[in-house]
Amino acid sequence: MPDFSIKIRFFGNLNDFLSAKKRYKPCITPVGGHQTVKDILESVGIPHAEVNVIRVNRCCVSFSHKPGADDRVEIFPLKYQFKSGQVLPLLPQLPAQPRFLLDEHLGKLAKLMRMCGIDTRLFHGKTDRELADMASRMKRIVLTRDVELLKRKNIKRGYWIRNQDPERQLNEVFNRFDLFDKINPFFRCMLCNGLIKMVSKKTVAARLPFRTRAFFNEYYRCNSCGKIYWKGSHFIKMEKRIGKLVRTGKALKKTSGDFGATG
Numbered sequence: 001m002p003d004f005s006i007k008i009r010f011f012g013n014l015n016d017f018l019s020a021k022k023r024y025k026p027c028i029t030p031v032g033g034h035q036t037v038k039d040i041l042e043s044v045g046i047p048h049a050e051v052n053v054i055r056v057n058r059c060c061v062s063f064s065h066k067p068g069a070d071d072r073v074e075i076f077p078l079k080y081q082f083k084s085g086q087v088l089p090l091l092p093q094l095p096a097q098p099r100f101l102l103d104e105h106l107g108k109l110a111k112l113m114r115m116c117g118i119d120t121r122l123f124h125g126k127t128d129r130e131l132a133d134m135a136s137r138m139k140r141i142v143l144t145r146d147v148e149l150l151k152r153k154n155i156k157r158g159y160w161i162r163n164q165d166p167e168r169q170l171n172e173v174f175n176r177f178d179l180f181d182k183i184n185p186f187f188r189c190m191l192c193n194g195l196i197k198m199v200s201k202k203t204v205a206a207r208l209p210f211r212t213r214a215f216f217n218e219y220y221r222c223n224s225c226g227k228i229y230w231k232g233s234h235f236i237k238m239e240k241r242i243g244k245l246v247r248t249g250k251a252l253k254k255t256s257g258d259f260g261a262t263g
């Protein structure tokens with residue numbers, strides 16, 4: 001049985017988790033006196049891993065805060081731009097070189113991220129618990145299309161991928177985590193995330209198709225799985241895709257209405 005009501009409002013792209021009629025406006029929510037903000041967030045379907053600032057009556061609080069009757073609760077995502085005043089971010093600071101762990105349904109996105117040189121592991125285990133433990137142990141950011149997965153306690157940093165198309169997903173991730181200045185093609189193997197290094201033609205000649213051997217002299221090999229790469233037509237396609245990503249990303253940044261402003 002609820003003990004009282006609070007007024008709760010979600011900002012920016014946290015509204016993506018709400019039904020259309022509840023978006024972008026304060027909502028009167030019945031709660032129990034024992035419930036923390038984290039409990040309330042999860043009961044309305046918002047994973048804590050996407051929440052960066054919580055304010056109760058305009059004061060910043062933590063996830064363990066228990067709101068009281070008639071409190072005004074405001075929940076903000078990462079990158080929300082506040083007009084003024086100090087805020088207390090709850091998400092850990094992003095490392096200089098963010099590393100990712102993707103759930104197994106995001107295989108195409110994993111390949112595209114590796115193509116851009118981003119450290120990206122794809123989870124091949126069985127349970128959500130294993131994935132969460134692995135992310136915690138390896139300090140990797142979880143990317144998933146499964147909201148429930150992001151509600152697991154030991155996932156400190158994660159993001160729910162909104163789009164279904166892999167190219168759009170890539171754009172989403174690059175904007176969310178500011179990865180545009182970290183693009184480094186021909187650095188990671190698209191198949192396994194291993195590092196690729198230049199090797200002499202002589203070393204790999206026996207494994208090359210005849211026409212490739214005749215036309216190309218520069219070769220790279222994955223240190224982990226041994227896949228051989230060269231700058232053929234697939235490389236030109238890759239450069240085009242990366243160019244498009246950067247152009248679209250810059251355009252999105254200019255026009256993004258995702259991150260509003262509040263005092």
Ligand SMILES: [Zn+2]
Pocket residue numbers: 189190191192193194222223224225226227
């Ligand atoms: Zn490899």
